[in-house]
Amino acid sequence: MAEHIHLVGLSGSLRKKSLNTYLLHAVKEVLPEGVSLEIASVADLPLYNADLDIPAADERPKAVATLRQTLAKADGLIFSSPEYNYSIPGGLKNMIDWASRGKDSPLVGKAVALIGATPGLWGTVRMQQAFLPVFQYLDMKYANKPEILVAQANQKFDEHGKLTDETTRELLGQKMEALKQLILDRRALA
Numbered sequence: 001m002a003e004h005i006h007l008v009g010l011s012g013s014l015r016k017k018s019l020n021t022y023l024l025h026a027v028k029e030v031l032p033e034g035v036s037l038e039i040a041s042v043a044d045l046p047l048y049n050a051d052l053d054i055p056a057a058d059e060r061p062k063a064v065a066t067l068r069q070t071l072a073k074a075d076g077l078i079f080s081s082p083e084y085n086y087s088i089p090g091g092l093k094n095m096i097d098w099a100s101r102g103k104d105s106p107l108v109g110k111a112v113a114l115i116g117a118t119p120g121l122w123g124t125v126r127m128q129q130a131f132l133p134v135f136q137y138l139d140m141k142y143a144n145k146p147e148i149l150v151a152q153a154n155q156k157f158d159e160h161g162k163l164t165d166e167t168t169r170e171l172l173g174q175k176m177e178a179l180k181q182l183i184l185d186r187r188a189l190a
């Protein structure tokens with residue numbers, strides 16, 4: 001039997017009716033066979049402070065330690081994020097900073113898919129570009145294609161937050177297949 005693949009997804013937006021959180025939930029509808037998705041949150045993390053980042057003593061703030069454990073159990077990650085001021089929202093970047101340090105970093109070398117939604121016309125492309133040096137520094141392997149740039153996203157979900165746009169749903173399915181394949185290819189090499 002094929003081995004199971006466990007994904008952890010994080011939204012870059014904290015608001016209740018976030019289009020990006022809706023998009024992350026839509027991923028659950030298109031998961032390939034043998035793949036599960038757990039949705040976690042960056043909401044409880046304190047601001048990064050290197051004085052509190054004490055790996056040896058395992059004394060990082062509790063919310064940080066908990067999220068790092070959740071990420072460590074994942075075979076791959078999904079970041080669903082808005083673009084803030086042409087870049088990565090602070091909450092998501094703060095999570096990256098907390099999870100990036102130490103020999104036991106749960107980000108280094110990990111497979112990831114980045115997706116984004118905006119009411120605007122450019123589909124979060126500048127946020128996604130801003131992630132590339134982060135992925136590079138952390139040696140993360142990203143599933144590049146198809147790009148998920150959900151423009152005019154305020155017109156693509158119903159009042160319950162369900163994705164109504166079939167093209168986006170189809171692309172999301174392809175993206176998850178690409179992430180699955182990336183993880184399987186890397187397992188085969190390990």
Ligand SMILES: Cc1cc2nc3c(=O)[nH]c(=O)nc-3n(C[C@H](O)[C@H](O)[C@H](O)COP(=O)(O)O)c2cc1C
Nearest residue numbers: 013015018019020021082083084085086118119120
């Ligand atoms: C601080 C801030 C900065 C923003 N900057 C951008 C931007 O650079 N590009 C863009 O397309 N939308 C921008 N927006 C609009 C967001 O795309 C919009 O609020 C979106 O709905 C946020 O995602 P969410 O629905 O997941 O919360 C910005 C919004 C905020 C609050």
